[in-house]
Amino acid sequence: MATASTSAPEFASAPLLRVNAVTRLYGERTGCRDVSFDLHQGEVLAIAGESGSGKTTLLNCIAGRSRPTAGTVEYNLRHEGLRDIYRLSEARLRLLARTDWGFVHQNPRDGLRIDVSAGANVGERLMAIGDRHYGRIRDTTEDWMHRVELDTSRIDDAPATFSGGMQQRLQIARNLVTHPRLMFMDEPTASLDVSVQARLLDLLRGLASELGLAAIVVTHDLAVARLLAHRLLIMKSGQVVESGLTDQVLDDPQHPYTQLLVSSVLQA
Amino acid sequence: MTADLMVRVRGLSKTFVLHHQNGARLPVLDCVDLDVQRGECVVLHGPSGAGKSTLLRSLYANYRIQHGSVEIHHAGKWVNLADAAPRELLAVRAQTVGYVSQFLRVIPRVPALELVAQPLLGAGVARRDAESRAGALLARLNVPAKLWSLPPATFSGGEQQRVNIARGFISRFPVLLLDEPTAALDSANRAVVADMIDDARREGAAIVGIFHDDEVRSRVATRLHPLAALPEAA
Numbered sequence A: 001m002a003t004a005s006t007s008a009p010e011f012a013s014a015p016l017l018r019v020n021a022v023t024r025l026y027g028e029r030t031g032c033r034d035v036s037f038d039l040h041q042g043e044v045l046a047i048a049g050e051s052g053s054g055k056t057t058l059l060n061c062i063a064g065r066s067r068p069t070a071g072t073v074e075y076n077l078r079h080e081g082l083r084d085i086y087r088l089s090e091a092r093l094r095l096l097a098r099t100d101w102g103f104v105h106q107n108p109r110d111g112l113r114i115d116v117s118a119g120a121n122v123g124e125r126l127m128a129i130g131d132r133h134y135g136r137i138r139d140t141t142e143d144w145m146h147r148v149e150l151d152t153s154r155i156d157d158a159p160a161t162f163s164g165g166m167q168q169r170l171q172i173a174r175n176l177v178t179h180p181r182l183m184f185m186d187e188p189t190a191s192l193d194v195s196v197q198a199r200l201l202d203l204l205r206g207l208a209s210e211l212g213l214a215a216i217v218v219t220h221d222l223a224v225a226r227l228l229a230h231r232l233l234i235m236k237s238g239q240v241v242e243s244g245l246t247d248q249v250l251d252d253p254q255h256p257y258t259q260l261l262v263s264s265v266l267q268a
Numbered sequence B: 001m002t003a004d005l006m007v008r009v010r011g012l013s014k015t016f017v018l019h020h021q022n023g024a025r026l027p028v029l030d031c032v033d034l035d036v037q038r039g040e041c042v043v044l045h046g047p048s049g050a051g052k053s054t055l056l057r058s059l060y061a062n063y064r065i066q067h068g069s070v071e072i073h074h075a076g077k078w079v080n081l082a083d084a085a086p087r088e089l090l091a092v093r094a095q096t097v098g099y100v101s102q103f104l105r106v107i108p109r110v111p112a113l114e115l116v117a118q119p120l121l122g123a124g125v126a127r128r129d130a131e132s133r134a135g136a137l138l139a140r141l142n143v144p145a146k147l148w149s150l151p152p153a154t155f156s157g158g159e160q161q162r163v164n165i166a167r168g169f170i171s172r173f174p175v176l177l178l179d180e181p182t183a184a185l186d187s188a189n190r191a192v193v194a195d196m197i198d199d200a201r202r203e204g205a206a207i208v209g210i211f212h213d214d215e216v217r218s219r220v221a222t223r224l225h226p227l228a229a230l231p232e233a234a
Helices: A055-062 A090-099 A118-128 A134-147 A164-176 A194-211 A222-228 A246-251 A256-263 B052-058 B086-095 B112-122 B127-140 B157-169 B187-202 B214-220
Strands: A017-026 A029-039 A044-048 A070-077 A081-084 A101-104 A182-186 A214-219 A231-236 A239-245 B005-018 B024-037 B041-045 B067-074 B077-080 B097-100 B175-179 B206-210 B223-226
Touching: A017 A055, A029 A055, A029 A070, A029 A231, A029 A239, A044 A055, A044 A222, A055 A182, A055 A214, A090 A101, A090 A118, A101 A164, A118 A134, A118 A164, A134 A164, A164 A194, A194 A222, A214 A222, A222 A246, A231 A246, A231 A256, A239 A246, A239 A256, A239 B086, B005 B052, B005 B206, B024 B052, B024 B206, B041 B052, B041 B214, B052 B175, B052 B206, B067 B086, B086 B097, B097 B157, B112 B127, B112 B157, B127 B157, B157 B175, B157 B187, B187 B206, B187 B214
Parallel strands: A044 A214, A044 A231, A101 A182, A182 A214, B041 B206, B041 B223, B097 B175, B175 B206
Antiparallel strands: A017 A029, A017 A070, A070 A081, A231 A239, B005 B024, B005 B067, B067 B077
16 A cells, blocks of 8 residues: 555654745735645655645745745755755855756646757756766766666757757756755656656556655655655645545545545556 | 563543534543563454554554554663654654554555565665565565565555565564555465564564554554544533
């Protein structure tokens, strides 16, 4: 019943991320309201709910892309401990976002530079943190293409010539190359064919446990949450209505909305 | 004696509320107490609807604990599943409590051998050792070696169940929860599973199970824990 939790997250005393009463308003309209949770090293958390429930708004607040109207997002910086990310300098936050974090967009075109080569897409993140050794960058890039099951002979081709599934895997390689500790993923499989989804999910699942990654995955697909996530938050109208271990929430839903969601899933 | 106690349930009650069926309330467990020691195999016994699966799932924190406590002796201390943090629950599941359900949850593309070895790999066991133990278990359960490298999606129900059993037994959990592990098996394989349960118990596991098959039940049980169906609430 708990496919994602065969390897327990590592114990560290302080959380990697602390989200405290985060609210994001758009004028009168609520994006998300009063969301709090801790995330530890190695934990994968899914955020589920229907379109417009505030999942992506919340993700953007947590990932440093949209300042909350109220509340704080604290990240456990190496050697410094928990720090409010919105009180870091912009340069510092940008560096954090491209080294210690990754962000996988639903549409790979939003996360890739579509007209430069696949290799440059991956190598770029290494150069951004100061690596200048061409041969080493190329080797590392090939290694990551291999790990996400991309044909390394396509290294000089532009991702515009790749299929959607290949683009998504390239986007993941681009993010993982700097060894981030935390990945944000916004509907990573939603734009793919079902057969390609399974492959990507299996790949993500393997990489997350192998690398000890923490991740926050926004999805409307409860099967994706079941397969990838240790924990699950259910959102409705901008608020978290239920949370717990993924199998608890899906097998013993308490809130009326969660019960409706779970009972609405089509059985294949 | 208390040093051998692994599971301690006190006053466990559970009522399901179905919000989309006019808020129907289904009381399933009422003030259940249960102690399970190392070396015991306690079989939950009662008619359909008496809450056997609900109790078993509560011991894994798969079902939430509304009233009462479920304590597990984990890593030298007692952890109450009713108020443990999510990562504590995950640690209890990774190290102390194993759950073997009736059905295998197939993961796309993952071969049978890998599926069985995964709990050991997750615990840091070297791949070679993990795969050799996985192979030994699959062989003992009569899963043909030619299937080991295939994902079990296309296996028969009985083959999938045996893969699931191998996965559940490989970690030698101190507490083992078995939800009808023999339901889809022929008599030869039922006997193998009964042997495995006996072995785990003799090695000191505290086992709680549900078995509808009389023969298996009388074979593996050291004690029955009766459960009765509750009257439905108005």
